[in-house]
Amino acid sequence: MINTGETLDMDLIIWNPMRHEINRVRAWIAYDPTILEGITLSLADAFPLPSPGEADFSHKEGYVKISASADTEGQTEDIIVVARIQMRVISTPSSSTTLSFYDAGPMPENHTNIFRGSGPLEQSVLNSSSLGQLQVRLLQAQDLEPEATTSPFPIQAPQIDQPSEVFTILRIHNLRATTEGSSIFLAWDPLPSSKLIGYNLYYGTVPGEYMQRRSMDSATTSMTLRSLPLDRQYFFAIRGVSDTQTETAFDQEVTITVGNPGSSSAPLRGSIVELESTSKHPQRSLAGRTGTSSIFLIVVLGSACVGTALACRRQCIASKHL
Numbered sequence: 001m002i003n004t005g006e007t008l009d010m011d012l013i014i015w016n017p018m019r020h021e022i023n024r025v026r027a028w029i030a031y032d033p034t035i036l037e038g039i040t041l042s043l044a045d046a047f048p049l050p051s052p053g054e055a056d057f058s059h060k061e062g063y064v065k066i067s068a069s070a071d072t073e074g075q076t077e078d079i080i081v082v083a084r085i086q087m088r089v090i091s092t093p094s095s096s097t098t099l100s101f102y103d104a105g106p107m108p109e110n111h112t113n114i115f116r117g118s119g120p121l122e123q124s125v126l127n128s129s130s131l132g133q134l135q136v137r138l139l140q141a142q143d144l145e146p147e148a149t150t151s152p153f154p155i156q157a158p159q160i161d162q163p164s165e166v167f168t169i170l171r172i173h174n175l176r177a178t179t180e181g182s183s184i185f186l187a188w189d190p191l192p193s194s195k196l197i198g199y200n201l202y203y204g205t206v207p208g209e210y211m212q213r214r215s216m217d218s219a220t221t222s223m224t225l226r227s228l229p230l231d232r233q234y235f236f237a238i239r240g241v242s243d244t245q246t247e248t249a250f251d252q253e254v255t256i257t258v259g260n261p262g263s264s265s266a267p268l269r270g271s272i273v274e275l276e277s278t279s280k281h282p283q284r285s286l287a288g289r290t291g292t293s294s295i296f297l298i299v300v301l302g303s304a305c306v307g308t309a310l311a312c313r314r315q316c317i318a319s320k321h322l
Contacts, residue, residue, distance in 0.1 A: 009084075018125075024115040046080055047075075178256070195243055200239050207255075
């Protein structure tokens, strides 16, 4: 709980339970520059070699930019400190503000990534689904009671919804896609925000140009697109939607080729049938979906197996009588 003029002092760390040898780290952290301002950014001894222009704050855009490499051998500890970051609270228009990683993904051009090896052998080891968000609680002076400064208990600020401009800097993490036949299956991590009412999934055949959109409610974290042309490449991005119809920022774009499982961004957990039933509510924008339902296919497959078993039994009986 911090107030205007106070300092937010934190370490950026890597949790490395597999003890990979980490050679390079890139981490861009988005923040609200109307609430926080950067004071100091110090790289840890483990990563003393910064990339040009990526060891500082971008005050106007609202990013902490960090990109640094190890000197010789990589770091293999299970907890690795990357940098110490200090920021000052300059205003408290709401009861909280969020710091989140920007553009996380496995490609070298992504703005948040973790690498082992170097040169042509460099390989991403980032698990995007494990990225955290820092929710900073802000203490507004007008909310304090006169005797609160002598209370031995923490002061609880009233829960005020984040303004729309704060919602717009949030990002949905871990959008991933896989494909089978003429269908594409997508899933993403839920966005933890009280203002969220749904998601807009954008897609098209040109990077960054999305000609189609599907809307879903906030309980939905997966979608299936069917009867797509085989070997056609699609580009996907997703945004959260608030109760005032404002949208979050885009996170990383996901690319996949219909019918080519090797182009999947990441394997989805569970079977296809389980993936389609993860939402408790119907997907409002999928009324016009086409294609054979998964339940029908399971029934047909089960009938075929039973028929095959009966035929084999008759064959065995007939063979005994010959």
